[in-house]
Amino acid sequence: MNNYINMKYIKAVLLICSISLLASCRKDFTEIESVAVVFQLRFPDNFSEGSIPHDIGIQIRNNITGELKMVSSDQEGKIALDLIPGTYSFTASHTYTAEESDNLIGHAEESFVNASLTPIVITEATQIEVKLNGSRAGGLVIREFYYSGVPTSYFYDCFVEIYNNSNATIYMDSLYMGNTKSASSAAYGFINEVDSVYLAQVWMIPGSGQERSLAPGQSLIIAMDGINHKTDPNGNPNSPVNLGPGIADFETYWPYTNRDTDAPDVPNLIHAYASTTAGFDWLPGVGGTGLVLFKLNGFDDLPVSKEPGTSSTTQYKAVPTSAVIDALDVVSNSNITADKKRLPVTVDAGMTTVGASYSGKSVRRKIKNVINGQTIFQDTNNSSADFEINDTPSPRKWN
Structure with missing residues (x-):
């Protein structure tokens, strides 16, 4: 019994000494004041x-x-x-x-x-x-942007839907659509340039002025590839979209490497500018990009510029923000900070995302109200507030 008491005493002394030693070694932390x-x-x-x-x-x-x-x-x-x-x-x-x-x-x-x-x-x-x-506010808005692709790394079913949010017919001839470099985790070299957007690829709707009209409450769909991606042999059964004839109005055909199939029943956009013609298709980026709609004269005369702070030799087309009709800044996930934005706040004050690549999801504009049967979409030039995630991309299905 005495041995048991002695052991308890020894353990207690050791515990007290250990606590004292820890206390003597504890660092003093200073609370940070606001x-x-x-x-x-x-x-x-x-x-x-x-x-x-x-x-x-x-x-x-x-x-x-x-x-x-x-x-x-x-x-x-x-x-x-x-x-x-x-x-x-x-x-x-x-x-x-x-x-x-x-x-x-x-x-x-x-x-x-x-x-x-x-x-x-x-x-x-x-x-x-x-x-x-x-x-x-502009009359044309980007209604939906599907860019994320689906599992097994299939991303050819990308599309952009452009909607007439006004109460007047708008002619789409010579409307430009362009995208910045793909989103990344690095700070953007053009972040402080508020008077221009810097585009890696630019496409144009063909027409001389009054060949392609868009009535109020109607939309135009631009597909990367104008096929039914769910059933076409060149598609993928995991794809959520049909972008074939009757759905897609135009496609972005890429003829430079002879690896893109030209869908015969969907007209091609005009490729107005390319920072590179490598690869095998137009790819705005499954991790997101800055997307803009604009109209101006003298596009070919606009300057090009390399991204500041990088060693890249890629040349980006500088388009004045005053020509931008609508813009959408899409990033790879919700943790991306504002210094990674690809578009200046003068055209999009925020950012939006589907959350992950190959998710099969899109971003779509929120409905503001319905006036005389026409859906009016929210447009505050702030994609953080104007857009929501769409689990199943839905071209021309907004009600």
């Missing part, structure tokens, strides 16, 4: 003098922890926050009605303001001025 940060919003220069940018929706994300704060600016256009020192991304967006826009910029049609800053390094109390960018 600092006061004030963001001051400024309206674009073309807005009426004295305008106050209040009630602007703000998202501030900690790039390290992922914590997201969603707030609104006050009556003086300020946002006051206590933030832990670190690296942040800041986005802002707001929609104005036609009546509000008439008072602000003299145009009686829906308009938007937005801004994006990244990275913002916060080390101490500070005030940061943010200049908002302004834009107006």
Whole structure:
């Protein structure tokens, strides 16, 4: 019995010593204190003098922890926050009605303001001025973009659906569709270029001016390959889409390496610019890309540029943002930060994603309302707010 008591005593002493030793070795941790940060919003220069940018929706994300704060600016256009020192991304967006826009910029049609800053390094109390960018709603919108492909690495069933969101007929002749480099995890060299979009591939709808009309509430579908991908021998039974005659209006035929089959019953787009003609098909990227619609004269005379901060010799076509009708910035997953954006906030204030490659999913625009039987889609020039994931891509099926 005495031996048992002695053993208990020895164990207790050893435990107390161990605790004392750990306590003596413990490092003292200092709690990080937050600092006061004030963001001051400024309206674009073309807005009426004295305008106050209040009630602007703000998202501030900690790039390290992922914590997201969603707030609104006050009556003086300020946002006051206590933030832990670190690296942040800041986005802002707001929609104005036609009546509000008439008072602000003299145009009686829906308009938007937005801004994006990244990275913002916060080390101490500070005030940061943010200049908002302004834009107006366009009649044509990208209604759906299916780019992810399906298992077994099949991605030839990509399509873009363009929708007439206005109340007037629009002629599609000479409309351009272009895409940036594919999305990646690297910071984008053109991130600070807000006056141009830099495109790797550009296609154009053929026509002299009034050959291809699109009525209000109707859409036009551009396929990578204009076949029924579910049943065609060149397709894949896992594909969710039929893009054959009667569905696809155009396809992006790639003749350069003689590896793309030309669907005889679906007309070809004109390939207006190529940063490369290697490969075997148009591939915007199963991990996403920046996609734009635009119209202008003198496309061939636009400059080209290499991506800053990289060793790549690839030349990208610089298209002025003033010519952009609609834009959609798609990234590989929801963890991508704003410094990876491929499109400037002047044309798309946000980003969207299907979440993973080869998922068989698309992104589609949310329905805003239905007026006299015509579906009107949400269009705030912010894809984070305007788009949702569609588990089964659905060309021309929006009701």
